[in-house]
Amino acid sequence: MIIQFICRAVLLGVPLLYGSTGEIITEKSGHLNLGIPGIMYVGAISGVVGSFLYETACGNELANMNPLLAVLIPLLCSLLGSILMGLIYNFLTVTLHANQNVTGLAITTLGIGLGNFLGASLINITKSELPSIALTKTSSFFKVQLPFADDLGWFGELFLSYDFLTYLAIIIALVASFVLNKTRVGLNLRAVGENPATADAAGINVTRYKYLATCIGSAIAGLGGLQYVMSYADGVWSNNAFGDRGWMAIALVIFALWKPSMAIAGSFLFGALCNANNYIQGLGTETQELFKMLPYIVTIVVLIITSMRKKREHQPPESLGLSYFREER
Amino acid sequence: MAKQPAIELKNITKVFGKVVANKDINLTAYRGEILSILGENGSGKTTLMNMISGIYFPDAGQIFIDEQEAVIASPKDAFAYKIGMIHQHFKLVDVFTATENIVLGLNDGKYNLKASTARIKAISEQYGFDLDPEKKIYTMSVSEKQTVEIIKVLYRGADILILDEPTAVLTPQETDKLFQILRRMRDDGKCIIIITHKLHEVLSLSDRVAVLRKGEYVGTVNTAETSESELTEMMVGKKISLNIQRDDPIDPKDRLMVKGITCVDRMGATVLDDISFTARSGEILGIAGIAGSGQRELLESIAGLQHLSAGEVLYQDPKTGEIENLRDKTPMQVRNMGVRLSFVPEDRLGMGLVGNMDIVDNMMLRSYSKGHSAFLERKAPKNLANQIIDDLEVVTPSAATPVRRLSGGNVQKVLVGREISASPTVLMVAYPVRGLDINSSYMIYNLLNEQKAKGVAVVFVGEDLDVLIELCDRIMVIGSGKITGMVDGRTATKEEIGLLMTKNTNEKEENHG
Numbered sequence: 154m155i156i157q158f159i160c161r162a163v164l165l166g167v168p169l170l171y172g173s174t175g176e177i178i179t180e181k182s183g184h185l186n187l188g189i190p191g192i193m194y195v196g197a198i199s200g201v202v203g204s205f206l207y208e209t210a211c212g213n214e215l216a217n218m219n220p221l222l223a224v225l226i227p228l229l230c231s232l233l234g235s236i237l238m239g240l241i242y243n244f245l246t247v248t249l250h251a252n253q254n255v256t257g258l259a260i261t262t263l264g265i266g267l268g269n270f271l272g273a274s275l276i277n278i279t280k281s282e283l284p285s286i287a288l289t290k291t292s293s294f295f296k297v298q299l300p301f302a303d304d305l306g307w308f309g310e311l312f313l314s315y316d317f318l319t320y321l322a323i324i325i326a327l328v329a330s331f332v333l334n335k336t337r338v339g340l341n342l343r344a345v346g347e348n349p350a351t352a353d354a355a356g357i358n359v360t361r362y363k364y365l366a367t368c369i370g371s372a373i374a375g376l377g378g379l380q381y382v383m384s385y386a387d388g389v390w391s392n393n394a395f396g397d398r399g400w401m402a403i404a405l406v407i408f409a410l411w412k413p414s415m416a417i418a419g420s421f422l423f424g425a426l427c428n429a430n431n432y433i434q435g436l437g438t439e440t441q442e443l444f445k446m447l448p449y450i451v452t453i454v455v456l457i458i459t460s461m462r463k464k465r466e467h468q469p470p471e472s473l474g475l476s477y478f479r480e481e482r
Numbered sequence: 483m484a485k486q487p488a489i490e491l492k493n494i495t496k497v498f499g500k501v502v503a504n505k506d507i508n509l510t511a512y513r514g515e516i517l518s519i520l521g522e523n524g525s526g527k528t529t530l531m532n533m534i535s536g537i538y539f540p541d542a543g544q545i546f547i548d549e550q551e552a553v554i555a556s557p558k559d560a561f562a563y564k565i566g567m568i569h570q571h572f573k574l575v576d577v578f579t580a581t582e583n584i585v586l587g588l589n590d591g592k593y594n595l596k597a598s599t600a601r602i603k604a605i606s607e608q609y610g611f612d613l614d615p616e617k618k619i620y621t622m623s624v625s626e627k628q629t630v631e632i633i634k635v636l637y638r639g640a641d642i643l644i645l646d647e648p649t650a651v652l653t654p655q656e657t658d659k660l661f662q663i664l665r666r667m668r669d670d671g672k673c674i675i676i677i678t679h680k681l682h683e684v685l686s687l688s689d690r691v692a693v694l695r696k697g698e699y700v701g702t703v704n705t706a707e708t709s710e711s712e713l714t715e716m717m718v719g720k721k722i723s724l725n726i727q728r729d730d731p732i733d734p735k736d737r738l739m740v741k742g743i744t745c746v747d748r749m750g751a752t753v754l755d756d757i758s759f760t761a762r763s764g765e766i767l768g769i770a771g772i773a774g775s776g777q778r779e780l781l782e783s784i785a786g787l788q789h790l791s792a793g794e795v796l797y798q799d800p801k802t803g804e805i806e807n808l809r810d811k812t813p814m815q816v817r818n819m820g821v822r823l824s825f826v827p828e829d830r831l832g833m834g835l836v837g838n839m840d841i842v843d844n845m846m847l848r849s850y851s852k853g854h855s856a857f858l859e860r861k862a863p864k865n866l867a868n869q870i871i872d873d874l875e876v877v878t879p880s881a882a883t884p885v886r887r888l889s890g891g892n893v894q895k896v897l898v899g900r901e902i903s904a905s906p907t908v909l910m911v912a913y914p915v916r917g918l919d920i921n922s923s924y925m926i927y928n929l930l931n932e933q934k935a936k937g938v939a940v941v942f943v944g945e946d947l948d949v950l951i952e953l954c955d956r957i958m959v960i961g962s963g964k965i966t967g968m969v970d971g972r973t974a975t976k977e978e979i980g981l982l983m984t985k986n987t988n989e990k991e992e993n994h995g
Contacts, residue, residue, distance in 0.1 A: 340593075347577060355573070471577075
């Protein structure tokens with residue numbers, strides 16, 4: 154029971170971890186990307202479209218499908234979709250100096266609209282009776298477990314029973330943490346987000362860093378959408394099922410104090426909090442809703458504690474949300 | 483000794499929109515010398531140096547480095563030519579350590595902060611800097627931050643150093659220390675270019691002086707063969723008196739009595755500690771101190787913008803002689819009590835004026851509550867705006883121009899004009915001439931003197947000690963939120979005030995350490 158609860162929390166947390174790792178990298182370049190929910194949504198639907206096309210091309214026969222292609226095609230489609238969304242955001246905010254909040258919200262609206270349009274189209278093509286589309290074959294390839302997971306009892310279930318995207322999320326977060334704190338690229342990126350004029354004067358290409366950080370961040374966030382649909386939801390897409398995970402990922406950034414390594418623990422905690430209502434007996438429908446608020450309440454508490462402690466290292470990047478234009482005087 | 487040219491500028495021109503910032507500048511700086519670039523604010527000194535350091539790109543003209551033509555399109559190119567610029571506004575990342583800031587943007591093989599720290603320590607020893615490379619920037623004093631900036635360019639191997647007004651934020655003692663280091667670098671064969679408008683520094687430090695006026699190059703003279711008056715004439719074009727007029731106070735009466743005020747900021751640090759003084763009518767009280775010693779909080783306390791944890795602010799009405807306590811009153815309550823207090827804050831466009839509103843609307847910020855109907859009374863503020871534009875020679879297309887589009891000097895004239903028009907009995911000004919050219923500065927000094935002659939108690943927070951000594955009747959010196967001395971403006975010397983300014987800083991560091 155407890156092990157099942159933890160496993161569920163991890164699975165629920167992984168999309169958040171992708172989303173917040175992506176957003177942390179983006180925010181470190183000084184860009185508050187509120188388009189993350191939309192980008193994650195697009196990342197999910199792009200993967201769904203890719204795998205739908207591949208499944209159809211194989212005549213919907215599991216035997217015809219190449220395991221590698223079945224994973225790679227949705228993966229690449231997902232990356233492509235979310236990077237394109239990131240590029241739109243970048244072009245508007247970095248090149249045209251548009252307001253980041255407005256642009257981000259527009260990207261979210263666009264992404265969710267686009268996702269629902271594509272989702273509804275696919276459902277229409279399949280003439281399915283349910284308002285959803287099932288890609289269980291592709292999902293089975295995504296959910297391949299490590300071979301010896303079943304033999305190791307609770308240990309295997311707790312640590313080895315996940316799909317590869319879960320492990321990838323943790324690896325990406327750890328790599329991001331290392332790059333940000335221990336490498337020159339990370340130092341330069343943090344400088345761009347803290348004080349772009351200083352970075353510029355130091356000879357750092359501010360525009361390139363901002364573009365790359367936002368695009369890489371979007372790509373990572375998009376994988377969160379893909380993981381949700383392929384592993385958590387067993388390959389079943391239905392419109393709006395992704396819910397508010399994107400917003401939770403942004404809240405998690407603040408909870409993690411802009412540290413990807415903290416986001417790992419944070420995402421599992423958020424996953425546990427989201428899921429707690431299903432594991433506590435005797436809750437009414439309305440109290441369940443109250444329990445679903447827990448992640449946000451925790452975020453608010455963290456915000457209060459960090460703003461009381463006033464430690465400069467725990468504050469958001471200084472120029473977060475501001476556009477940078479060199480010859481502005 | 484044959485002089486070897488390090489950098490030569492030929493016919494450099496730079497235009498911003500319609501404004502010609504630099505026109506046909508020709509200039510040569512040699513190795514092993516300190517060259518001063520002297521000019522008023524807005525004469526194009528900083529623009530010119532920004533072109534050498536790659537921030538701007540010249541619209542016409544050539545730059546030669548070591549007698550080879552050079553194209554400097556970005557700060558990176560400037561590093562490649564071993565040019566390092568120390569900007570007036572420090573370009574440092576606050577949450578980074580000194581070392582991280584110094585290696586920022588560099589690409590010199592393996593990323594190893596420990597090795598970099600060791601090299602920084604070696605450079606510090608070579609030239610006599612005092613710096614802890616592990617210290618975070620936001621905990622540093624201004625002078626330490628400047629040291630980081632200088633080491634940053636030295637670390638990159640710069641041998642042409644450009645310093646933009648390096649002494650503007652330093653105490654006289656810190657300035658002396660900086661000059662010693664600069665001389666040591668010159669003797670080491672580096673070419674040092676220093677931008678300044680302080681004449682005595684030019685004379686004491688540099689080997690040669692190049693003068694700019696309104697974007698044009700006036701000429702270069704050897705420091706040994708020139709004088710303060712010759713340089714001033716080159717700088718402003720006509721001979722103007724450096725003396726600020728100072729009449730004796732007429733019939734001074736106690737107007738504002740500040741008694742033991744203490745103020746704690748949001749972080750819990752004591753920013754004002756038991757401050758007591760009296761401002762008298764018909765005199766200018768100067769307040770000197772290192773930037774951030776509590777000047778802002780002091781003026782805001784009097785204006786009713788700070789919460790005091792102890793002490794009183796007493797005001798004596800000039801007509802009735804009644805004494806009223808202004809403590810814990812809002813600015814509006816203070817005004818309703820009939821106290822005519824005018825305040826020119828240092829943050830002109832933040833606290834003083836609204837940048838996006840035009841001159842008339844900004845006048846209305848003080849008068850919007852007047853008038854009888856439900857609508858705003860626009861006529862009086864419009865007349866006032868036009869009067870200020872005429873009287874103070876504000877350069878603006880019209881009274882309907884947003885204030886933010888005016889230059890710094892004109893913004894200040896609008897603000898001071900508005901505050902004086904309220905015919906105050908107490909006038910508080912903070913850094914009123916910061917960023918202003920000489921002519922505008924003198925206009926402000928004259929306005930303050932006029933107010934003084936009218937019997938207003940003027941409180942003047944300044945940074946230029948020469949001006950404080952020439953303008954003020956009495957000068958109060960504060961350090962770390964405490965009064966460290968009160969001197970007579972007619973007899974005080976700069977050294978004396980400088981010492982008082984730094985008196986408390988050691989103690990402060992211990993408290994924070």
